[in-house]
Amino acid sequence: MDIIICGAGEVGRHAAEVLVARDNSITIIDTDRARLAQVGDTLDVRTLAGDCSQARVLLEAGAASADLVLATTSKDDVNLITASVAKGLGTRKAIARVHQSDYFEGRDFNYEKHFSIDRLICPEYSTAVAIGQTLRNPGALAIENFARGQIEMQQIPVSREADALGIPLAQLRLPKGTRLAAVVRKQGAFVPAADTVVEPGDSVVLVGDPAHFPVARRMFHDDKFGRRRVVIMGGPPMAVWLCRALKNRNISIRLFETNRQRAQELARELDWVTVLQADPTDRTVFEDERIGDADAFVALAHDEENILGCLLAKSAGVRQAVAVVEQSKYLHVLKRLGIDKPFSPRAVAVREIERAIDERPLTQLASLAEGEVDVYRVRIKAASEVVGLPLREVKLSPNWMLAAIQRNGAIHVPGAQDVIQVGDTLLVVGRHGKEEALRKVLDLR
Template identity: 40%
Template sequence: MDALLPLHVPTESSDFMDIIICGGGEIGGSAASAMARRGDNVTVIDTSETRLSYLEEHYDIAKLQGNASSAETLRVAGASNADAVIAATGIDEVNLVCANVAASLGAGRTLARVNHSLYLNDDSDVDYARLFSVDRLFSPDRATARAIAARLRNPSALAVERFARGSIEMISFEVESNGKATGMKLRELEMPEGSRVVAIKREDRGRLPTADSRLKTGDQVTVVVDIDRIGELDGIFDAHQDRRRSIAIAGGSPSAVWVCRALQSHGDRISLFETNLPRAEELAAKLDWVSVIHADPTAPEVFEDQSISQADAFLALGEDHMNMLSSALACTNGVPLVMAMTHRPGLKPLMKQLGVSEVFSQRESVREDIIHFISDSPFERLNTIPGTPVELIRIRIGSRSSLTEMPLRSLGADAGMVIAAAEDDSDRGHVPGPDHVLTAGRHVLVACEQGREKEVRKLFDAS
């Protein structure tokens, strides 16, 4: 499988931002360093002078010692004129209050770190973000889990995940002889509403599709689809079949719980191994679609008894020492895809040497999420679809674009691009239909062939 290309942080705009970060610990410090490297004006608030001095010595940031949830401290830091205030301490309640106060002072955007899933439950009757006037709640555990789940689905899926906040997925299919699409042009194919083909790979050549693209057996088709429409794609490109994967997870960490939730809609067969009996019992009650097993996944006999070597993927999501041992065992036993999480990015090279396919760091995952959210760049290259020349671009629709206030069906077949997703009123994204009307000021996710970026920028007035 092709390697995931890194998310590109926009560097073309000279409009650097004024950012205040409350909390200079592992997460806040990582975000501060990344934004300072971008050229943003960063102020870090923390109660620890030692921590602040370290950040000031190593990065181009301003420091302010004080209580980040204090209105006076935030006022002195310049919250009223800040483009964004990011509350990243280790205490949920402090972060919520901090973001709320910053919003009341006039900060452009507010983000608050929360660790407890209570604040992130989409099924809850209480919208905590709205209640505390926070533009975005973020969790290091959930950010890491989403990155892992996206990597399991498709190497380019994370770009879509970040754009749509989990409401859209990118999935790859191989066209089979007994699928409905075989031999048909895309214009003839009855695709479910909320889905769109964004790339086709035939043998070693990939391309952007048009309405007249005819599908053949063996083609690799990449589709974006609203998450509640995934099941409707079954049987279109391949035969109706059980595509559920067998996934083994070592460690019952919060990130592991979020991974299980992210994969729930796919119906994958998930086995989660947890050595702590009370925690295993808690997870069994919470995750009723997961087989929770009280056992040590670093023990060779457990690997053999539970047939872990037969899994399609192995995820090491516990503490670093267990992750290294269990992932090494999985690699030795021939599991085809082994991924691990680490709290120490310095361990990544060593884990790669063990044969781990992909290593994820919480601080890196959440840092990319933060940068993606606060970035208001009119043009941002995100990723490429592996094996094709198709590039994913996040682009803001300018007021002078000829595409505004007209339905997508008016876009010619020779436009050299596919609009894969569009922002909506909920600040999430959806796959637009032919009658969708583009609105100036909003962002869209565009798939286009490399080398046509200038044409696309001109078309969207994204200068």
């Protein structure tokens, strides 16, 4: 592929490293000639000095015939303009990185559609979603990048006194927006049918939207633990997204922010969170606020502060410490230091880019139940014979089930009446080794 990367910062450089290794032709644009020289010395790429938001510069880089333009500078407005202009010049696909929630969430205005950009990515948001899933349930399955936090999937052990025991699935009143995707039994894993009855000792793979998922989970697993306590250090936008992801999850949150004005803003916006203007790495604050009693400590400030905060938390007995680091040089040492889970927005951004340019109709996202069950992302093209069919007429059973549909940026758990449309992306769960059968059923050419 002919790819143009606009911005030679952390994300741009890392994206170039990954994409060059896959035999793509890369051109990098940046206004900083010294930065370009450094990239050119270490990677087999073409470099171009200039303002990437200008049509003249993009044309010189080859945007008129490029397969992909990645706008990854540190400025949202530049990225939006760059991606939009590239599309206007003829680029086949354009992706823009943004930081501000207004651009990414599109509550009042669809920037992606307005600027004719194929995809907006926000690494900070995706990182917050991933952290939230880790804190809510360490066993949560890694589909957050498919679902952007709109769908949860977990493999849950069935409790001995679970309400769902002994009831056929057809009679089990699961909340709307949730589905039982698979049952894992000693004899093996399988996709449940209408007459399937969950037994003691089973595990189930449950899929659902965040609002109804906890209710469905309690039907299979009686959580005996009490309210979890989470401490967050730092108040960037990522902290807001993380607090939203943890809301109504039987989790108490204390957020520490040293800047007075920002702390006041967060207190107004997050009325379910206890916001304190203080530095939790200060020994007196740490002891007075009994931070060592927390179940989890999440550091979202600057790299060195995050590492220090997590080390302090772990030394005080906090069970789970999560650090976000921007600089890749820290990632390989954090585990050795005892920090449980490092997250890198830069690495998240590159994974999102890789998924965005992956045009295969069928991609495996995860493997469950010791490899007996697979989770796939399926893209539906116009040529597929299932387009226009309601799900009840698509012969997925007994090997597969449709867990979720992504359409126009929104994701939902479907019912039997839902109709598959051109451009849909499906989340399909089913038995391992049946990939070719799935291709035939969904007519993936």
